[in-house]
Amino acid sequence: MNEITVFFRDDDLGADGPALRAVAELLIAERVPCSYQVVPLQLDDAAAAFAREARRHHGELVAFHQHGLRHEQEVRGRRRWSEFAAGRPFPDQHADIAEGRRRLEDRLAEALDPDVFTPPCHKYDDTTVRALVELGFTALSAGVRVDPAARLYYEAGHRLGRVSFLGRRVSYHGARVPGGLAEVSVCVDVDEAMDWRGRKIVKDADRLWREFEAGARRLPWVGVMLHHERYVAPERLETLRRFVGRLKADPRVRFETLPALVAAVRAGA
DSSP states (O other), X not given: OOOEEEEEEEEEEOXXXXXXXXXXXXXXXXXXXXXXXXXXXXXXXXXXXXXXHHHHHOTTTEEEEEOOSSSOEEETTEEESOXXXXXXXXXXXXXXXXXXXXXXXXXXXXXXXXXEEOOGGGOOOHHHHHHHHHTTOXXXXXXXXXXXHHHHHHHHHHHHTOSEETTEEOOOTTEEOTTSOEEOOBOEETTOOBOTTSOBOOOOHHHHHHHHHHHHHHOSEEEEEEOGGXXXXXXXXXXXXXXXXXXXXXXXXXXXXHHHHHHHHHTTO
């Protein structure tokens, strides 16, 4: 029986609220570790206090990382939720990442894991990687796909040694990207409302399980991504509860933290 390593990542931590608390309390109660990605300019006082307290009392189950600076940018006059795509110059990217880190160090103190960076919308380029390395980050977390087309694209990118080409990012999940950063990325998006073709979808527990199995067949580790702000309806929380319960009941599954997997990549595992 092959072991399957699973990690959870929750994105867009900014404001405190019932949805954040519900997701965090569910995962803590189930003893499932989760890494929370914090948007520096959106972080309010209550959410910062939550992060510090959660880290103090449940340090083995929670970690907090930087998620851009503002989680948006303007590209050719249009607002985009990404922040480090579209060829932004090195000084701009470097300055925003540095400002975000300073803000989180000030607000979160020892609760912040300063080594891992999650680019909004999983978009970045070689300039982003260079800025992260210069600022002392050791890892990034983005997204990885497992469909045949994506796997062929990644393989071509690896042979070329590229962070991106043909306008798309190349995933190095479980290894180092060109430039030296460790990459540990997610493949199951629990709260995805549309697939990559733009078609509306509903993620129930059965569909999530199929996506988990697809990732487990092709990846060294399976990352599960949440967006806690979408858990305002009881049925969404119940779907997450059922999915977590099924993972816990599977004897193959071992839960791990994102920082521990980063350490494994850096150690050459």
